[in-house]
Structures are given as C-alpha cells and as structure tokens.
Amino acid sequence: MKKILYIPGLACLLAISSCSDYLEEENISSATAENFYVTQTGYEALINSTYSTLRDLYAPTPYIFCAGTDLFFGAHQDAPLALTSYQSLTPGTPQVNDFFQTLYQSIQVCNTALHYAELTEEFQYLDSRRGEARFLRAYYYFLLVQSFGDVSLVTDMVDEPITHFERTPAAEVYQFIIDELSQAVNEVPATQSDYGRVTKAAVEHMLAKVYLTRGYEAYGQASDFDNAAAHADAAIGGQGLTVSFDKVFGYRNEVNDDVLFAVQYDQASLLNGGAHNWDTPWGPLIQGTGEGVAKKNLLHPTEYLFTIFGEYDSRFEGTFLNVRTYPYVGYYLNPKKSEVRNYYPRTAAQIADTAAWRAADLENRKDADIVPISSYWWEGNNQDAYPSLSKFDRIQNSDTRFTHDIYIARLGETYLIAAEAYLKSGNASLAADRINEVRRRAAMPGHEGDMMISAADVTLDFILDERARELAGEGHRWFDLKRTGTLMSRTKMYNPEIKSIYESGADPFQGNNGEYKILRPIPLNAISLDSEEYPQNPAYAN
Template sequence: MKKSIYIGLISLGLLTGCSDFLEEENKSTATAESFYLTQEGYNALINSCYSTLRDVYAPVPYMFIGGTDLFFGTGQEAPLGLTAYQTLTPGTSQVGNFFQTLYESIQVSNTALHYADLTAQTNDLTTKKGEARFLRVYYYFLLVQHFGGVSIVSDMVRQPITHFDRNSAEEVYNFIIDELLLAEQEVLENQNDFGRVTKRAVRHMLAKVYLTKGYEDFGSSSDFEKAAEYADKAIANESLTVNYEDIFAFQNDVNPEIIFSVQYDQSSLLNGGRHNWDTPFGPLITGTGEGVFKQLRLKVSEYLWKVYGEYDSRFEGTFLNVRTSPYVGHYLDEDGYPIDKYYPRTAEQYADTVTWRAEDLENRADTEIIPFNDSWWHLNNQSDYPSLKKFDRVQLPDVRYTHDLFVARLGETYLIAAEAYFKAGDLGTATERINEVRRRAAMPGHEGEMMIAQSQIDIDFILDERARELAGEGHRWHDLKRTGKLVERNKLYNPQVSQLYDNGQDPFMGANGNLKILRPIPLSVISLDAGDYPQNPAYE
C-alpha cells in the first residue's frame, strides 16, 4: 500500500481543469511548495482536486455497473471478474487501478487541506477547504462500499510509508460523516462557478452515506432517519421541473437537475481526460463518420428493457429509439437527417407508425420499423436495438463534445429520500417521494396511470424505480450491494451469472464459504505492505 499512497505525491504543476473555471497551467518555474503558498497557486491546487474526478471516472464503468441486473458482459474485452464474478481475484487489474486511483486522488485533497493552513489567507479559503474535504470523503465513500474497511489517510504524505493499519468499515463511515458535516458548514449555499461543491451536494451525499450505513451491521434506524432528513434538506421543496429527456440532452450538461457532476469541455481536454462511459453499451458502431464509437462490451439485460411501463417516458429519455445516418445526426439536427431505423416500444407507438412516418416523409419514408421484441436482447444481436444514449460523446471534425457525468442529481435525491423513509417505516412519505419522480416521468396525459399506492412499495420496487430513473449512471452496483440484493438479482436477471448457476457453479462463492460481495484488496497492496494488511475473507 505504501506504493499506492506514495504515487499520489505526483507533481501538480500541470493542472487539468474540470470546467471553464479550471484552466490548464504550467508553473514549471516555481516549486510546488512555494507556489501553493500563494493565492493563485492554492486556487490551482483546489482545481486539481476537482480534476481527480476525471481520473476516477475515466475508465469504462465496469466497477460501477458491471455484474448487475441491468448490464451483462459481452466480448473478450469485458472483464469476467467484474461482469460475472467467477474470476474476480486480488489480481484483477481494474480493481487494482480503481483502488490506486482513489488513493492518489485522496492525496491531492490531503495536500490541499495541508496547505490551507499555510497559504495566503483569503475570504474564500474556508469554502475551498470544504470543497477539498468533500472530494476526499467522496472517494472514501467509494472505497468503503467496494472494499469495506480501508486505511484512513488524512495527512499529506511526504515520504514513503511501509505499513498502514486497516480501519474498520464503521470507522470509515464515521470519518466520512464527520467530514461531510464539517464541509456542510464550510461550503457555500450556491457557487458562482457551476460544478463546485455546494451545501446541496454535501446534503445529498450525507443522505446517501447515512442510507448506506443504515444497512450495515453497525447501522441503526437512526441512520435511515438522518438519511431522510438530509435528502429532504437537499430537495429543499423543489419539484422535478426538467423534462427527463432534457436532463441528458446534447450540450445541456448545465441544467437545474444537476447537483454535482464530473465536467468536461473541449478547452480543458487538451491533455486528454475524456471518459469512456459512452463506448461499452452498444449497439456496435465503428464506421467512419458516425461521430461516435461504440464497442458493445456491456449489453442491456432483458429485465432493463422490460422494466419500463407503457406510459414511462424514461425509456425514450434513456435509449435512442431512432437510428439516423450518421448516428450523431439526431443530435446535430433532429429533423435534418434520414432515419434508417425506428424502434417503437409501446403498443401506442407501434399502432401510430403510419402517422409517425407521415410527419417527416423526407427523412422517414424508407425507415425500417423494428418494434419491441425478443431480438433486442438476443446475444447474437450486436447492432439492431436502441442505444443507451445518456452519455454519448460526439466526435466530429467540427464538433467535439464529451457529455458530463452526473454524480448527483435531484431525481436521485428523491429516490434516496423514498428509500430512507421506507426503511424508517414511513411508507406514506416514501410513496410521495416516489410519485414525484414518476409524475415527472409520465408521458403527457398519463400522470394518473403512473402514480402508485404505498402498498406497492418494497425494496424490489425501489430498485426497479432506481433502474428506470438511473440506468447507466454509475449507481447500480452500489444499489445492489447496499440493499443486499447483489447475488439475488444477478442470479435472476444477469444471463452471464444465471447461466453459471444453471451449470451448477456459484460465481459469488469465495474462500471458506464467504461470498464475493466486497471487492478484493489488490494484490499489489498486500505484497507491498511491510506489515499484515488483511485481505477480504472471500479472497484469502
């Protein structure tokens, strides 16, 4: 582990920003220590804390959504350890990279908090400390969910350390909560620069941390009550006003729904840093001039295709149900390109295809109509089904656009509140929070059909609702792990996993009868620690 932490002390001379308020700078004529003592240097250091979000989220999101009920692995490039668990070991490279990147990112925030007491004192210094504090414990929240107890390193590390003690998961959760409570006092209610941490972002995260802690052996009912309280504080009586599809619309990353995001813009991507969240879902698109590149490494499960109701607009907000020539033509000019294929999902849509075609004969006269059917999720179908569009990048000579990744948004805050109230025993309020989400999701004129009664709510319904609202956004593995449904719902809905069970194999079974719920501590951490750094039981 000493190597993982020490690598975090990289030169921060080149600072790649997360948005237009983070500018790329090269301060090669000044040492880091003297530079960070200035107002300009400390601002650059805080900006580098934000840029570490890109490092964490840059890879294909196997760690976040692989091996779930929503997506299963296809192709040799999809790591079996993360999509089907059978080959998950301490040597799985994606796990090791994830662990190391999180600690490197934590060390950048530790550096910022260290220099906060030394740098030039300014009116906004307390706010910046709160921002760094939030980012640091956000990474610890990812660590504790995936690995259980880990080492809490809260000081800037100047020299290699040969051994770290492993804190318990309870200690890590308490550290996260204590730091978030401090950050809530330090950051601003609103920021002039969109993308910086606000009180609302902190409250959303406090709600999620309390909710997750409540499920743990050391959790309690008061954690769910706190989760509900902070979720409502983050909601702040605000209704969901952004049309669902508009949340993810082309070049609309800054909208009232977004509480906190990993930001991208072309001017701040001079040294790379683009994410790969658009590439794995398919359908397979590799042609020159299409404007996107999709490899088909994670395929949509039959469960996810079917979980949307007849009047739920979130399907059309999640999946692109037309295929234009080129693919990105739909984004560049919705009415300006021929539509090769149309994928009507509902009975109403399919019954109205004649009218649909007549609305734009120039572009729809030759469209192939492919209604909802079993072939959409057939393993051999690589190209004929709607594409998950939420995070499509457009890469053309004259348009270079990388969609932001939404870490926290108001729709999820409502669902956090619903789950917290449900776990606290308040089904009435849980129903109200879910119905606000479903009201926004309803197709016009069908709001009544979308409303639910409190008798319908259980944890599986909440997971279904989170699938409809948040598919592809990086929450699903955490959702299943938190609620204790990781094994059950993979077995039911993930064809990779269910096939193993059908063949008499249990891919979740690890060493000494322990299940692979947590990820393994990477082999590099175990081997480099001079002391005894414990492995998680399923991998011993």
C-alpha cells in the same frame, strides 16, 4: 530495495517526482508547494487539481460501476469476465487495481489541499475551498468503503515514504465520512459563482446517501435512516423536478436544475476539456467512418431493463435512443436532415402507429427498418439492432467535439434516496410522496395520474425498480445492489450471463473458504508492496 506502499505510493506521491503524471503535469516539489500553495493563486490551482482527480477516476469504461448487475450483462469478448460474472474476480483484476489506486491518488491530492488550507493566506473563498476538498475526499472514501470494506484511513499529506498501513474498520471509515461531510456542509455555500463547484445541496445529497448506506450495515445506527431522509429533504430544499427527463441528459444541456454535482467536461463547466469512455460500452456496434461515435456491445441491457418501463413512462425514450439516424450523430446535430436507419417502438401505441410514424417524416423515414421490442433486443448476439443507451453520448467528428458531463449527484436520485430512507424508517406514505414526484416528471403528457402510486405499492424491490428506470447507466447500480443486499439474488434472476452460470451448477459469487464475492478484492500490488501484513478480503486468496 525498500518497499513503498503502492496506494500508489501514498508514500511517494508528493515526495518523488516520477511517481505520477499528476506530479509531472503540475510540477509539484516541496519548494514549489511551500512558496506557491500558500498564496491564493497557488491554493486555487491546488483545489482545481482535486476536481481534476474526478476525471482520472471516471475516465475508464465504467465496468466497476455498472457491470455484473441486473441491468447489464457482458456480451463481448472485450468485457472483463471478472466484473461481468464474478467467477474470475481475483486480487489481480486490472480494473479493480486501477480503481483502488486512483482513489488513493485522488485522496492524497485532497489531503494536500487540506494540509495547505491551514498554511495559505486568508482570502474570501478559503472556507469554501476547504469544504470542497473535504467533500471530495469523503466521497472517495465512500467509494472505497463500499467496495472494499475495511480500508486504510489516511488523512494527512504524505511527503515521505511509508512502508505499512493498517486497514481501518469500515464502521470507523463511515463515521469519518459522515463527520467530514457534516463539516463540509457548513463550509460550502448554497450557490457558487463558478458552475461545477461543490454546493451545500451536493453535500446534503451525499450525506443522505452515506447515512442510508450505513443504515443497512450491522454497525449502522438506529437513527441512520431518519438522518438520511432529513438530509435528502434538505438537499431537495422544496425544489421540484422541473427539467423534463429527456432534457436532463440533453445534448449540451448539462447545466440544468437537476444536476447537483458532476464530473465536468462541458465548456460551460468549471474545468473544461478531457474525455471519458462512458459512451462506448452500451452498444450497439457503431464504428463506421462519419458516424461521429464509436460504440461496442460490451454491456448489453438485460430484458429486465428493457421491459421495466411502463406504457406511459417517458424515461425509456430519455434513456435509450429509439430512433437511430445515419450518421448516428445526426440525431443530435441535424435531425431534420438525417436519414432514419432504425426505429425501435416499444409501447402498444407506438407499435400500432408505425405507419403514421413513418408518414410524419417520409423523406427521412421511408427506408427505416422498424424493429419493435422483442427478445431479439436483449440477445447477446444482437450486435447492432437495439436501442442505444444514450445518456453519455460523446460526439467526435471534424466539426464537433462534445463530451457529456458525468452526473455524480442529481435531484432525481435525491428524491429516491429520500424515498428509500422513509421506507426503511417505517414511513411508506412519505416514501410514496417522494417517488410520485419522480414519476410525475417521468409521465408522458396527460398520463401523470396513471403513473402515481400509493404507500401500499412501496417496497424495496419497487424502489430498486424505480432506481433502474431513473438512473440506468449512471454508475449507481452495483452500489445499489450491494447496499441493499440484493446483488446475488437480482443478478441470478435478471442477468442472463450470471443466471447461466447458476444453471450450470456453479455459483459465480462463491469465493475462498465458502465466502461470497460481495466486496471487491484488495489488489495484489497493495498487499505485496506492504512491508508487513495487509489482510485480504475473506472471499479471495492472494
């Protein structure tokens, strides 16, 4: 049987109707495409499909994005050891296979949209729609090149079987991404009438992040960090952080000024419906009838994450639910009428004031179990008595169906991208200015001055700490550590699962031929279904 490359079939995605659910759902055939996609209505439907691919990518439990870092460790048998501790990471790891496959499926949808952009009828938003598809394709390639290094750069719509692809050098892939985003920034508008579409600020944010990431590579250019800072500042556009941190991820508050681009689930979004599994893994174990959520202790916060927030940093309370009600969703839906089951104070003032805290709402708090911060919080065997990471809490009960948007780019991160770029370009003063805007927003009322830093405080470790405080659980951390070359050192220091492997005398990152498992492995399916040689990454054996 003739081999068709699995990516997944880049070759057969549009040519054979049984190759993907996307084909079946949209009923795409060559005849339909020729007649439908050349109209405004048809082309708009195709562009909407490019946005839908984001949901395919972000639907699974976010092990690829968050596991095996300094922030979370595997604490349940269902968590994949291959991604939480690296030792068993191989080309057969299912989550890596799915990630690779979904990215190429999504790229092919974008390729199709860009192909028909040259054929469809002219209409008012055509340039913008072209830029939106270009942005999404560039973003998918950015995820690929960071994760796998050299990858196949496929930019044309594939409508017939292809049996072999070459791996394009990562340097060329980065240049392609930068070129595409540089074009997209001139095609998309500053604002969109449909909330959720790509805007100029989102493209500027991503350009900044791509330049920043390439700047660390051996093939990076001398101007990369300067370009990253310039594009980050362009994305900021003089806008301060005006949304309080606890409201950035507030219930039904996804449409806020901090969000530059997101995977849409909210009813006010461009495309509504669907669900994801980003609420489940952070625990604690909650599976009772009527709780309105289902959670497991799959990715447990490390001691480092629980303790990195300062006394006056409100981001802890904006990240973790330190008051657990019964039912769990009562905290969101009816807090004044929900019994408090657990309270988790962590600052000196909170711990000293527990009696006053209880008295402030005696009806709901009289039976609350108060569990102050201690090593018990970060014990892997502690399944149900620690603060839950609540940024993506999804409510599913008889009365309410709510799935939180997943933020891909938001202004709080843009400031930190600018700070890192300024630090790397030698301007610690401007780096401190950008960080201080983030910390000003994070400060508890009246303690803004206590949160400010100086240029002398700014180091790469400080920026990584600040990114942990601001962005925990948002899907950036593995890429942060990989970008900065700190994946091995910081997980060895802060991840107890990985630390214990080192202490046993083994190196969890040690791979084939003495190479380290920093890049992800190319999935076996991609290699075995290629008609010629498709090289594996050095640390892995096929």
